Amino acid sequence: MPNQLAFKDRLELTIALANNQHNKVAVLDLDLDNFKLLNNSLGFHAGDELLKKIATELKTCISDTGTLCRVGSDEFLIALPNCVDEQTITTFVCTILKSVSQPIQLAKQTLSLSCSIGISVFPDDGNNYNDLINRASEARRLAKKNGGNGYYYFTEQLNKNSLEFLCLSHQLRDAVVKNQFVLHYQPQLDLVSGRIIGAEALIRWQHPTEGLLYPAKFIDIAEQTGLITEIGIWALKEACQQAVTWQKSGIEPITVSVNVSALQLRRGNMVSVVQTILNETGLEPRFLELELTESILIENIEQTVLQLNQLKALGIKLSIDDFGTGYSNLAYLHKFNIDKLKIDQSFVRNIDTPANQAIVLAIVQIGHALGYRVIAEGVETEAMKTHLLTSQCDEAQGYLFAKPIPSPLFYEFLLAR
Ligand SMILES: [Mg+2]
Numbered sequence: 001m002p003n004q005l006a007f008k009d010r011l012e013l014t015i016a017l018a019n020n021q022h023n024k025v026a027v028l029d030l031d032l033d034n035f036k037l038l039n040n041s042l043g044f045h046a047g048d049e050l051l052k053k054i055a056t057e058l059k060t061c062i063s064d065t066g067t068l069c070r071v072g073s074d075e076f077l078i079a080l081p082n083c084v085d086e087q088t089i090t091t092f093v094c095t096i097l098k099s100v101s102q103p104i105q106l107a108k109q110t111l112s113l114s115c116s117i118g119i120s121v122f123p124d125d126g127n128n129y130n131d132l133i134n135r136a137s138e139a140r141r142l143a144k145k146n147g148g149n150g151y152y153y154f155t156e157q158l159n160k161n162s163l164e165f166l167c168l169s170h171q172l173r174d175a176v177v178k179n180q181f182v183l184h185y186q187p188q189l190d191l192v193s194g195r196i197i198g199a200e201a202l203i204r205w206q207h208p209t210e211g212l213l214y215p216a217k218f219i220d221i222a223e224q225t226g227l228i229t230e231i232g233i234w235a236l237k238e239a240c241q242q243a244v245t246w247q248k249s250g251i252e253p254i255t256v257s258v259n260v261s262a263l264q265l266r267r268g269n270m271v272s273v274v275q276t277i278l279n280e281t282g283l284e285p286r287f288l289e290l291e292l293t294e295s296i297l298i299e300n301i302e303q304t305v306l307q308l309n310q311l312k313a314l315g316i317k318l319s320i321d322d323f324g325t326g327y328s329n330l331a332y333l334h335k336f337n338i339d340k341l342k343i344d345q346s347f348v349r350n351i352d353t354p355a356n357q358a359i360v361l362a363i364v365q366i367g368h369a370l371g372y373r374v375i376a377e378g379v380e381t382e383a384m385k386t387h388l389l390t391s392q393c394d395e396a397q398g399y400l401f402a403k404p405i406p407s408p409l410f411y412e413f414l415l416a417r
Contacts, residue, residue: 007069033148035074114149285315294326345378
């Protein structure tokens, strides 16, 4: 099998020929799904055998017409000359997917594999080696992201998305340095008394040209680039500082809730970060609540239990956010030293249906049975509020009371109550 350098030579030659004959050339980037897992469980020797078998299959598929090369442990490149149209390419790609998924006998076991394929086409997606390879990989990443065992063609949209990602991650780095973030606060009320008991701090990015951006636009990028750690620390400190400022102005103390991503927890030093911020800002721990996502309920359970206990030992409160939509591992829920469940707004929004009423009631009852308080998010109408009161939900947050608002407005809101 040629190496990548030889593959490059051949592809360039194929492109030159196709250019003269006005033909298309397809470039395929193929990657086996879960190969590392197999390699680890079967051993490297068996892994190598498996790769040889796959390579033989691929060679048979492309016969003499195309060029095949192996670029990484389980990544292959294929160049297919003389492609008349997309249909020819798709038919060929389906043949590959099918032959890779044939059961393979190895080490007295029968294995079935699958692969993800990204496709770029000369001259539509590029006219040189680098562009065609990069675009095929971009498409392959999408195939992988969407569960594998499939193929994707490169599209301009894909190109736009990856450029946008690069651009935003660069700007986000800049935003951290230039401190372009701001927190908005949404009140949390005791449903029975109507008293404001807390505020959820929600981050916004004051983008220099695009205006105020919501977390949905940048938190993923912050997590993928690792910037979430710095941004998270900033948000935590800012919220604690704000809570102290409100208290000093003489209004009745309320709890501030700050969202913490699973990644921040996994990085490990959350306990000392929180401790330091509490010391620096002088906020009493009981007025700080961390909102954790449900995904922490399935990752490193033992370590998470330990970490949550340490956080609780600082005297702060913990809640599980968007409860009921992620991985509600009920087997572990009672092991977590938390204070509150936040019912996801999707259940609240549709609480006029019997199914959602049942779900909300069940969450409230589980929460109460385990000694937790329960808060509903996304409460927008009096009818929703009535349903929640009937279900004995303790607290609520939503547009019915107030949208997330900048701190000066929130202060006025507190004064007006
Ligand atoms: Mg939240």
